[in-house]
Amino acid sequence: MATRVLIADDQRLIRAGLKMLCESTDDIDVVGEAADGAEAVRLAAELRPDVILMDLRMPGVDGITAIELVLSARADTKILVLTTFDDDDHLYPALSAGAAGFLVKDTDPDELICAVRRVADGDFVLSPHVLQRVVSQAVSARSFGRRDPVELTAREADVLPLVVEGLSNQEIADRLHVGVTTVKTHVGNLMHKLGAGNRVQLAVFGYQRMA
Known part of the structure; x- marks a missing residue:
């Protein structure tokens, strides 16, 4: 529809x-x-x-x-x-x-x-440049993120940096050569594990994890 x-x-x-x-x-x-x-x-x-x-x-x-x-x-x-x-x-x-x-x-x-x-x-x-600005400001202000270590699966560790880049689920699926439903599952699991309320917070947590 x-x-x-x-x-x-x-x-x-x-x-x-x-x-x-x-x-x-x-x-x-x-x-x-x-x-x-x-x-x-x-x-x-x-x-x-x-x-x-x-x-x-x-x-x-x-x-x-x-x-x-x-x-x-x-x-x-x-x-x-x-x-x-x-x-x-x-x-x-x-x-x-x-x-x-x-x-x-x-x-x-x-x-x-x-x-x-x-x-x-x-x-x-x-917009990608807006996302990067939000992430940078949030990290500088330490306004988001959990400090305790969180164990990710290998595939979740592949997906998270691509979320930080601002890629859509379809773009991530294309990059990793997996189905978009699989990506949605991994993104949902990441949000739950990292306590992210939305994709922007998830990008912030991912940026902090990779820093």
Whole structure:
């Protein structure tokens, strides 16, 4: 079944381009467009999309507030932020509000389509350079991580550095020549063993382990 996507952006050309990109695939359907946060919240309740592509700077209700309102009404909606601004003042509020991913608007079109599929599948996505910044800041602040040693299987030890690189489950599967279901199992086991609440924390723990 196709992933149902709602596009929320105050620029008509951006919405048109995103719609054209999404609808060039066989497994993604654009079910609606919103020009501001208030409309995004209304359409999210009305159309029940699987994924919302959410801009952050919009008139009236901004993207951060819209994320909070959408998720308070329907927590299983996946929201992928797509913004021009990747600074900390935009990144961390978006993640705190519950965004399932954060990409900049100059992301490669194929990467964007991959990100929509990943968040729809329950994955967590950050632009690679954003992920590395989050990891570095977290390690510097010592804000995440467990210090006690954790024993990993050989395959888990292969998977963890690739998570740190920001690779998707499919990319890890391709790199290791295993099935994507196998990778999902290993990632789940790693999150449990290392006490990671999401993929970003897992990347932080992996970075600390390899340091």
